[in-house]
Amino acid sequence: MQDFDYIIVGAGSAGCVLADKLSASGRHKVLLLEAGPSDRRFWIRVPIGYGISFHDATVNWKYQSEPDPGINGRRMYFPRGRVVGGSSSINALIYHRGQANDYDDWATAGNPGWDYKSVAKIYDSFEQVRKVGDEGGIPPTCSRLSVTDATTSYHPMKDQFADMCKQIQLPVSRNPVMEGHSAGPYFITTRQGTRCSSAVAFLHPAANRPNLTLITNIMVQRIGFQDRRATNVDCLLNGRKVTFNAGREVLLAAGAINSPQLLQLSGVGPKDVIRDTGLEVVLDQPNVGSHLQDHLGVDYVYKANRPTLNDVLGRWSGRIRAGIEYLTRRTGPLSLSVNQFGGLVKSSPDRVFPDTQLYLNPLSYQTFYKGRRALTKPDKFSGFIMGFNSCRPVSEGHVRIRSSDPKMAPAIIPNYLSAQKDVDDVICMARLIGRMQQTPAIRETLSAPPLTPLEKMSDDEIVNDFRERCSTVFHPCCTARMGSDPKTSVVDKCLKVHGIDGLRVCDASVFPNITSANTNAPTLMVAHRAAEMILADG
Numbered sequence: 001m002q003d004f005d006y007i008i009v010g011a012g013s014a015g016c017v018l019a020d021k022l023s024a025s026g027r028h029k030v031l032l033l034e035a036g037p038s039d040r041r042f043w044i045r046v047p048i049g050y051g052i053s054f055h056d057a058t059v060n061w062k063y064q065s066e067p068d069p070g071i072n073g074r075r076m077y078f079p080r081g082r083v084v085g086g087s088s089s090i091n092a093l094i095y096h097r098g099q100a101n102d103y104d105d106w107a108t109a110g111n112p113g114w115d116y117k118s119v120a121k122i123y124d125s126f127e128q129v130r131k132v133g134d135e136g137g138i139p140p141t142c143s144r145l146s147v148t149d150a151t152t153s154y155h156p157m158k159d160q161f162a163d164m165c166k167q168i169q170l171p172v173s174r175n176p177v178m179e180g181h182s183a184g185p186y187f188i189t190t191r192q193g194t195r196c197s198s199a200v201a202f203l204h205p206a207a208n209r210p211n212l213t214l215i216t217n218i219m220v221q222r223i224g225f226q227d228r229r230a231t232n233v234d235c236l237l238n239g240r241k242v243t244f245n246a247g248r249e250v251l252l253a254a255g256a257i258n259s260p261q262l263l264q265l266s267g268v269g270p271k272d273v274i275r276d277t278g279l280e281v282v283l284d285q286p287n288v289g290s291h292l293q294d295h296l297g298v299d300y301v302y303k304a305n306r307p308t309l310n311d312v313l314g315r316w317s318g319r320i321r322a323g324i325e326y327l328t329r330r331t332g333p334l335s336l337s338v339n340q341f342g343g344l345v346k347s348s349p350d351r352v353f354p355d356t357q358l359y360l361n362p363l364s365y366q367t368f369y370k371g372r373r374a375l376t377k378p379d380k381f382s383g384f385i386m387g388f389n390s391c392r393p394v395s396e397g398h399v400r401i402r403s404s405d406p407k408m409a410p411a412i413i414p415n416y417l418s419a420q421k422d423v424d425d426v427i428c429m430a431r432l433i434g435r436m437q438q439t440p441a442i443r444e445t446l447s448a449p450p451l452t453p454l455e456k457m458s459d460d461e462i463v464n465d466f467r468e469r470c471s472t473v474f475h476p477c478c479t480a481r482m483g484s485d486p487k488t489s490v491v492d493k494c495l496k497v498h499g500i501d502g503l504r505v506c507d508a509s510v511f512p513n514i515t516s517a518n519t520n521a522p523t524l525m526v527a528h529r530a531a532e533m534i535l536a537d538g
């Protein structure tokens with residue numbers, strides 16, 4: 001038994017921020033527990049290395065969903081980071097806040113103070129946006145997230161993509177991250193050519209504080225309660241059971257799959273699910289693990305009449321050249337994401353808000369190679385991709401434990417495309433891509449007709465193709481959502497679990513609704529706000 005003020009479960013995007021902020025004053029004893037290993041690994045530091053970590057079981061939970069009727073009965077592969085930095089150590093590096101109305105909807109759902117005007121100040125406090133080559137100078141003790149505008153390093157196809165957008169009156173911006181309503185070159189979380197995960201930005205600078213303890217390779221198995229107050233966590237470390245006491249609070253930051261799993265394993269969740277596994281119910285809370293939302297996307301592949309990244313990453317000669325450039329100068333394709341251009345746009349002018357996130361990549365891949373992410377195996381021809389996902393899908397799934405054994409993966413039931421609105425949106429967005437592929441800017445780059453002849457396809461054919469080929473964009477959230485009513489939510493606006501003392505959830509699980517773009521940025525913001533509120537209470 002050891003005593004701490006705060007115990008943080010999970011050193012991911014959110015957990016690393018909490019560890020930094022809560023230990024900064026030196027007044028509190030903070031324990032950070034991470035199931036995975038250290039992030040001091042080559043393929044985590046090298047930005048393009050996410051193609052390798054995508055299937056690497058040493059740093060990845062590698063979950064699978066249950067077969068889902070919405071995607072023609074397929075199981076969806078759910079990678080999640082299992083390493084210091086969590087999913088921010090293995091993600092595709094895109095940095096995007098989403099849209100102002102995402103957060104205004106959070107506030108409207110019963111969470112005053114989470115509107116965009118309020119949270120924009122938090123974003124401003126931790127982001128450091130710089131152009132590529134200009135990102136040095138952040139002292140190691142300063143916990144800021146390095147967000148790089150890598151436009152000048154991106155593949156020349158970016159100009160075609162920008163022209164294409166203009167030709168169909170889609171707004172183009174150099175600053176899509178902050179503006180929300182436009183396409184442009186993506187900003188990425190790198191610093192001087194290496195990944196700037198949440199661990200690099202927030203945890204590493206704090207690592208030597210005497211009041212902060214990080215334990216890796218430790219699995220938290222259960223939260224312990226006394227009279228509905230969270231008092232301790234039971235863990236497995238090197239095959240031994242260990243318990244740590246929390247004098248003030250237990251802070252769950254295990255991510256949108258594992259946080260609800262841990263709550264259910266601890267007796268907080270739907271009573272039938274808990275009882276079926278033989279565990280004792282502490283609090284019947286049907287919303288724990290419910291309301292799962294995720295982005296679901298598809299790529300359309302094009303053969304190009306000019307070299308693309310396929311000609312670099314798909315050939316040994318190109319890889320060796322790129323490797324030398326990276327090792328000597330920390331520049332080139334290995335220092336970047338392959339998601340280089342995109343943003344949030346309207347699929348048709350009558351939409352009130354942008355409803356479509358675009359991914360326009362100067363690289364193509366279409367074959368599934370078992371155990372390898374397709375981007376490490378691009379198509380043999382010069383090719384590129386134009387893809388989309390819906391910004392705000394409304395289908396909801398759930399996460400449920402199957403057993404009292406914490407080592408057994410929970411059942412993930414996404415219920416993709418279970419809402420008709422999401423199916424209708426797929427058709428509108430695919431039609432937008434159809435218009436994009438007809439623009440002069442795209443047609444002049446093609447060496448063959450588009451592989452998917454969208455303009456000849458019926459709505460049913462488009463939907464069936466989508467169901468057959470779509471993939472998660474890796475943004476599960478909302479499984480312990482925030483709200484004022486315990487009948488419909490798990491945590492209150494201060495992220496405290498309704499009906500339980502001394503326990504907050506502080507990660508992507510608490511989003512009341514999915515945000516329009518990639519979810520790392522909003523998770524980091526949630527964690528910063530959580531830390532402010534925890535310190536204000538303490």
Ligand SMILES: Cc1cc2nc3c(=O)[nH]c(=O)nc-3n(C[C@H](O)[C@H](O)[C@H](O)COP(=O)(O)OP(=O)(O)OC[C@H]3O[C@@H](n4cnc5c(N)ncnc54)[C@H](O)[C@@H]3O)c2cc1C
Pocket residue numbers: 009010011012013014015033034035036054079080081082083084085086087088090091092093094095096218219220221253254255256258259262473474475476507508509518519520521523
């Ligand atoms: C392949 C991939 C690509 C992505 N691309 C992007 C992108 O380009 N841009 C973007 O914005 N977002 C992206 N995302 C999503 C984004 O990274 C996540 O939304 C965000 O990191 C979630 O943060 P979190 O703190 O909620 O969870 P995580 O960062 O996943 O952290 C949870 C941590 O808790 C640990 N943990 C879990 N259970 C236990 C336990 N029982 N005991 C101890 N530790 C535990 C985990 O190992 C993990 O380290 C991507 C995600 C993936 C997987």
